[in-house]
Amino acid sequence: MSTDQVTVDQHETDHELGRGLRIGSVLMALAGVAFIGYGVVFLARTFFGSGFELGVETLNGVTPADLDAVDPAIMHYINHLHVATAAFIIATGIAITALAWYGVRRGMLWAWITAVVAAVVGLGIALPMHYFDFFTHSWMTHLGPIYLATIVFVAGSVLAYRALRSDPQTAEAGGNAGV
Structure with a gap:
C-alpha cells in the first residue's frame, strides 16, 4: 500500500513539474508574441x-510636420x-517566442537562459532611457x-525555471531534456 502511495505522489510531482514548464513556456512565448506586436505597431x-x-x-510641442518643414532629412x-x-523589437520577439516554444517547452535550460538574456538585454538597455524625461x-x-x-x-520565466530546476532529467541531461 505504501508503494502505491509513493507512485501516486511521484506521478503528481512529475505532472506538476510538466504543467509548470508548459504554462511557463507558453507565457514566455506569449510575451514574445506581444513584443512582436509592439514592434509591428511601432513600425506602422x-x-x-x-x-x-x-x-x-x-x-515638447514640436510635431513631425514642424521638423519636416525645418529639414526633411x-x-x-x-x-x-x-x-x-521596430525591426529589433520584432526580431527579439521572434527569438524569444521560438526559444520558449521549441526549447523551453522541451525542458532545454540553454533555451531558457538565452530567452531570458535576450529579454533582459533588450529591456535593460531600452527602458531606463525613458526615466530621464x-x-x-x-x-x-x-x-x-x-x-x-x-x-x-517574468511570470512565465519563473514558472519554467522552477520546473526546469526541479526536473531530474533536465539536470542530468545538462538542460537538454526532450532532445
Whole structure:
C-alpha cells in the first residue's frame, strides 16, 4: 500500500513539474508574441501615424510636420531609427517566442537562459532611457504594453525555471531534456 502511495505522489510531482514548464513556456512565448506586436505597431506608426511613436505625439510641442518643414532629412533620419528599432523589437520577439516554444517547452535550460538574456538585454538597455524625461510621452500607451508583456514574460520565466530546476532529467541531461 505504501508503494502505491509513493507512485501516486511521484506521478503528481512529475505532472506538476510538466504543467509548470508548459504554462511557463507558453507565457514566455506569449510575451514574445506581444513584443512582436509592439514592434509591428511601432513600425506602422512610423509610416501611418500622426506622431513619433506610440504614446509620443510631439517632442515638447514640436510635431513631425514642424521638423519636416525645418529639414526633411530630420524626419527621414528619425523614421530610419524607428524602423531599425521596430525591426529589433520584432526580431527579439521572434527569438524569444521560438526559444520558449521549441526549447523551453522541451525542458532545454540553454533555451531558457538565452530567452531570458535576450529579454533582459533588450529591456535593460531600452527602458531606463525613458526615466530621464528628455521628452514628454504617455506612460500608459508608450510603455504600458511593454511592461505588461514583461510581467507575463517574468511570470512565465519563473514558472519554467522552477520546473526546469526541479526536473531530474533536465539536470542530468545538462538542460537538454526532450532532445
